[in-house]
Amino acid sequence: MAIIQCPECGKEVSSMAKNCPNCGFPIKVAATSNIVTIRMAMIKGTVVFGAKQKVDITVGSKIVWQGHSGEIAELTIDKPTEIQVKYYTNAAYFGGRCSGMVDPKKYKKYSVTPHQGALFKTNLTFQPVDVFDSD
Ligand SMILES: [Zn+2]
Structure with a gap:
């Protein structure tokens, strides 16, 4: 398990976390190459x-x-x-x-x-x- 920076808020978060505990950004998703996020x-x-x-x-x-x-x-x-x-x-x-x-x-x-x-x-x-x- 690695600690990475949340791409959204910059706080440290486990690379295994589904979402950032601070801002809710989808972490596992961010590391997966074919997944894109679209903000409405x-x-x-x-x-x-x-x-x-x-x-x-x-x-x-x-x-x-x-x-x-x-x-x-x-x-x-x-x-x-x-x-x-x-x-x-x-x-x-x-x-x-x-x-x-x-x-x-x-x-x-x-x-x-x-x-x-x-x-x-x-x-x-x-x-x-x-x-x-x-x-
Ligand atoms: Zn975050």
């Missing part, structure tokens, strides 16, 4: 009746991840793959979409963020990042 920006101002926005990631027509705004998705990707990201609520209001290439050989981390100043922040951008921003 918390989108504020688009909450309808208290519902957190749901997020789907699809490859082609297949859903590969489902979660919520503000979460970090983990995907196993073995070759450059185009993904689509869709934000939505039960009421189907204010959904945002974006798409982009995921290549685990080039980048391990990606983020989905709203365009600056977009109305209701529904126009999303997908891009590789070195570190995840906080909301």
Whole structure:
């Protein structure tokens, strides 16, 4: 068992830990070459009746991840793959979409963020990042 630095917060953590005890970053995942993490920006101002926005990631027509705004998705990707990201609520209001290439050989981390100043922040951008921003 080795002690490594958490790639997210820099604290020391066991390389065998599933998540960093300090910030929750998926440690084992970070060491695995075909797994990428995608941070789904918390989108504020688009909450309808208290519902957190749901997020789907699809490859082609297949859903590969489902979660919520503000979460970090983990995907196993073995070759450059185009993904689509869709934000939505039960009421189907204010959904945002974006798409982009995921290549685990080039980048391990990606983020989905709203365009600056977009109305209701529904126009999303997908891009590789070195570190995840906080909301
Ligand atoms: Zn950490």
